Amino acid sequence: MKHHSRRLLNRAVFVLFWGLLLPALIVHAQSRLSDDPGFVDLGAVEQWFEDAPTLEVDIRGRLLHLVAEASRLDDPELSVLLGKLKAIQVRGYSLRHSQFDDIARHASAFARRLSEDGWHTVLHVRERGEQTDMYVRMNHDEIAGMMVMVIEPGYDDTVFLNIVGNIDPEQIGRLGRKFDLGHLDDF
Amino acid sequence: MNLPDPSSDAMASAAWMEARIEAYLDDDLPAEERAHFERRLSTETWADQLALAEQIRAGLHRLPAPLCPAPVTQAAIRTARRETWADWRGRLTTIWRPALAMTVLLIMVLSAALFGGRATPNPPNDMAVQRALTEVKWTLAYLSQVGRETGVSVRRDVLDPYFTPPPSRYPEPKKSQ
Numbered sequence: 001m002k003h004h005s006r007r008l009l010n011r012a013v014f015v016l017f018w019g020l021l022l023p024a025l026i027v028h029a030q031s032r033l034s035d036d037p038g039f040v041d042l043g044a045v046e047q048w049f050e051d052a053p054t055l056e057v058d059i060r061g062r063l064l065h066l067v068a069e070a071s072r073l074d075d076p077e078l079s080v081l082l083g084k085l086k087a088i089q090v091r092g093y094s095l096r097h098s099q100f101d102d103i104a105r106h107a108s109a110f111a112r113r114l115s116e117d118g119w120h121t122v123l124h125v126r127e128r129g130e131q132t133d134m135y136v137r138m139n140h141d142e143i144a145g146m147m148v149m150v151i152e153p154g155y156d157d158t159v160f161l162n163i164v165g166n167i168d169p170e171q172i173g174r175l176g177r178k179f180d181l182g183h184l185d186d187f
Numbered sequence: 188m189n190l191p192d193p194s195s196d197a198m199a200s201a202a203w204m205e206a207r208i209e210a211y212l213d214d215d216l217p218a219e220e221r222a223h224f225e226r227r228l229s230t231e232t233w234a235d236q237l238a239l240a241e242q243i244r245a246g247l248h249r250l251p252a253p254l255c256p257a258p259v260t261q262a263a264i265r266t267a268r269r270e271t272w273a274d275w276r277g278r279l280t281t282i283w284r285p286a287l288a289m290t291v292l293l294i295m296v297l298s299a300a301l302f303g304g305r306a307t308p309n310p311p312n313d314m315a316v317q318r319a320l321t322e323v324k325w326t327l328a329y330l331s332q333v334g335r336e337t338g339v340s341v342r343r344d345v346l347d348p349y350f351t352p353p354p355s356r357y358p359e360p361k362k363s364q
Binding site: 063134 | 285317320322
């Protein structure tokens with residue numbers, strides 16, 4: 001009898017444990033950045049190139065929050081903009097002319113996958129050996145993320161950029177004009 | 188039901204009545220016994236007995252309540268507390284201890300699951316933050332430039348087919364041989 005009741009108790013504890021743990025793990029999983037609708041895994045892009053990226057920006061989480069705080073006094077508008085973002089990812093690659101067609105083909109397939117995942121094409125420019133694509137993903141009438149692909153032969157000229165969060169494109173354009181665009185190391 | 192036998196002797200009947208006077212006053216008698224008791228009250232001298240019992244009860248209620256000596260009260264409270272704690276300890280051992288352990292474990296796991304992934308072992312230093320700020324500015328500047336350049340490209344694509352260059356006023360110079 002005692003053995004039976006102990007076994008029942010163990011089962012109750014087991015059910016209680018998983019009953020509480022599983023929902024918590026699901027909530028945790030949903031809050032991960034990779035599950036955000038505006039997130040794009042740039043790891044897939046890295047496989048198209050033989051060489052490592054020449055430019056790599058990865059700002060997210062606490063670092064992004066600290067950057068927003070750091071710019072609060074000097075540039076309140078930038079701070080507000082960053083406060084709405086969850087991550088900024090950039091990968092820049094050197095591209096030889098001979099590689100252009102291959103990478104452009106990969107990018108087109110990638111763009112199709114983005115469209116299937118609910119991303120909208122905002123910009124699609126093909127010009128003199130250059131290819132520029134811009135996509136946004138909406139979530140409840142707000143922009144959840146932006147993805148930019150610029151494919152152009154040259155050093156650092158092929159760039160893949162993903163911004164996760166509620167973006168105001170006009171604000172980005174306005175703020176971006178304030179900052180000079182040199183090579184990142186020159187800043 | 189325990190009613191007296193009508194054929195039994197008066198002594199047994201009186202004993203039955205005496206045993207139930209207090210219960211009758213407390214209104215604790217079953218309905219049938221109560222009815223029998225009340226029938227006997229009207230036919231015998233038990234009404235006087237009942238009145239006497241009521242007087243005794245009222246007199247007892249008027250007596251001052253005796254106070255329990257302080258040492259006895261304290262000893263009783265100590266004993267009660269000890270027994271309560273022993274009872275709780277017993278419950279903890281058999282049922283609550285595993286549940287309590289699981290609850291603590293759950294809190295730890297939930298805390299780790301919800302907040303563990305987000306915590307950074309070493310907070311970014313000022314240099315890292317400044318570097319990140321620079322990267323943010325560069326990214327925004329880059330996006331702005333892409334917007335401007337592609338805007339120019341789109342305008343050119345759209346306008347070029349409809350754009351006729353003005354005729355030159357002067358003939359082109361002849362190329363020198």
